[in-house]
Amino acid sequence: MNTSAVTQLFEPLSFLHGPTMQNRFMLAPLTNQQSEHDGFASRHDQDWMRQVGEGGYGLVQTCATTVEASGIAFARQLGIHRDEHLAGLGEMAASIRRGGGLSAVQLHHAGHRARPELGGIPAPASNSTLPGVRALTTEEVERIRDSFIAAARRAELAGFDGVALHGAFGWILSEFMSPILNDRTDKYGGSLENRARLTIEIIEGIRHACSPRFQIGWRLSVERYGLRLEELRDITADILDRELIDYLDLALWDSAQVVQAGAYAGRKMLSVFTKIPRKGVRVGAAGKIMSARRAAQLLEEGCDFVLIGRAGILRPDFPLQVKADPCYDSPRLPVTAQFLRASGLSERFINHMRGWQNFLVPGSL
Numbered sequence: 150m151n152t153s154a155v156t157q158l159f160e161p162l163s164f165l166h167g168p169t170m171q172n173r174f175m176l177a178p179l180t181n182q183q184s185e186h187d188g189f190a191s192r193h194d195q196d197w198m199r200q201v202g203e204g205g206y207g208l209v210q211t212c213a214t215t216v217e218a219s220g221i222a223f224a225r226q227l228g229i230h231r232d233e234h235l236a237g238l239g240e241m242a243a244s245i246r247r248g249g250g251l252s253a254v255q256l257h258h259a260g261h262r263a264r265p266e267l268g269g270i271p272a273p274a275s276n277s278t279l280p281g282v283r284a285l286t287t288e289e290v291e292r293i294r295d296s297f298i299a300a301a302r303r304a305e306l307a308g309f310d311g312v313a314l315h316g317a318f319g320w321i322l323s324e325f326m327s328p329i330l331n332d333r334t335d336k337y338g339g340s341l342e343n344r345a346r347l348t349i350e351i352i353e354g355i356r357h358a359c360s361p362r363f364q365i366g367w368r369l370s371v372e373r374y375g376l377r378l379e380e381l382r383d384i385t386a387d388i389l390d391r392e393l394i395d396y397l398d399l400a401l402w403d404s405a406q407v408v409q410a411g412a413y414a415g416r417k418m419l420s421v422f423t424k425i426p427r428k429g430v431r432v433g434a435a436g437k438i439m440s441a442r443r444a445a446q447l448l449e450e451g452c453d454f455v456l457i458g459r460a461g462i463l464r465p466d467f468p469l470q471v472k473a474d475p476c477y478d479s480p481r482l483p484v485t486a487q488f489l490r491a492s493g494l495s496e497r498f499i500n501h502m503r504g505w506q507n508f509l510v511p512g513s514l
């Protein structure tokens with residue numbers, strides 16, 4: 150890897166709408182369970198946003214943020230479902246802007262995975278997903294669609310440059326995309342076009358409700374929940390061809406993963422998506438990008454930008470580290486709680502990280 154490849158990570162990137170990213174680093178959405186009751190941003194949320202805001206990212210995404218109180222998946226999850234959240238969200242957006250980065254709220258609804266013990270109301274696409282829980286009615290699906298759009302309006306009012314739709318990991322948008330979890334017979338089920346309708350109506354609704362400078366990202370994952378890669382590829386090709394979004398974020402757990410079965414078996418997962426004509430839409434990926442070298446490789450493999458997850462928790466200023474050292478590599482995992490504390494993470498965030506395999510030294514205080 151020559152250092153000129155790393156230099157390319159610091160070239161700006163324009164979007165179909167709104168301002169230009171100053172470089173190719175995006176902070177991935179990172180749930181950290183440090184908000185207050187009913188989704189209000191806490192002092193810890195503000196500290197974290199200040200930290201990553203100063204970290205040199207071209208764009209910072211918030212953690213998954215609830216568009217409805219009943220769509221909650223995590224204790225102490227950040228919310229954007231009430232106008233009263235605007236003040237705290239505004240402070241977060243301002244911190245990111247001060248550091249020179251663009252900002253996006255990740256919009257989230259847990260769908261069938263909403264947690265009743267946290268006030269969530271499980272909202273499955275199908276009658277068969279959860280015993281005794283009926284599928285959402287068409288009107289309820291439309292209400293959730295409108296909640297995503299209202300949340301995007303709030304994000305814009307709060308000063309964010311855009312939103313990123315959480316279409317990954319079996320949450321509501323990927324649930325509706327799945328032929329296994331969605332056996333509906335209304336306009337939101339059946340054909341691929343119908344299963345993608347909720348996502349597309351939300352994108353189009355946000356485009357209509359927000360200013361022409363507002364940016365829309367869409368996060369997609371490709372595994373589990375009955376998702377079919379061939380279908381996801383086709384719907385992505387349609388969304389890119391119609392230039393409905395500003396950026397696609399491929400949520401791979403390993404950006405080097407190879408497709409195991411089906412029409413694309415043996416190919417790199419990333420290439421299935423980077424080979425799609427993308428017109429003006431930008432494409433990025435997440436998944437074990439822990440070094441300057443790996444980040445630069447992803448640009449060579451066809452990404453326009455990279456998403457930094459765990460490496461950004463280890464060093465909230467990952468892009469600045471790469472800028473200072475083109476051979477930068479993340480600290481080795483697992484790390485101690487003290488290491489994270491010293492870098493400024495709250496106890497709530499550190500406790501959240503205890504749930505992640507091989508991140509913290511077991512029993513580390």
Ligand SMILES: Cc1cc2nc3c(=O)[nH]c(=O)nc-3n(C[C@H](O)[C@H](O)[C@H](O)COP(=O)(O)O)c2cc1C
Binds near residue numbers: 177212315401502
């Ligand atoms: C602590 C933690 C919290 C996460 N929270 C979210 C989230 O809120 N929304 C989301 O889409 N992905 C979430 N992810 C997935 C990351 O955004 C990212 O896609 C994944 O960690 C792979 O990137 P990495 O290998 O650089 O960590 C989370 C991952 C971690 C480690």
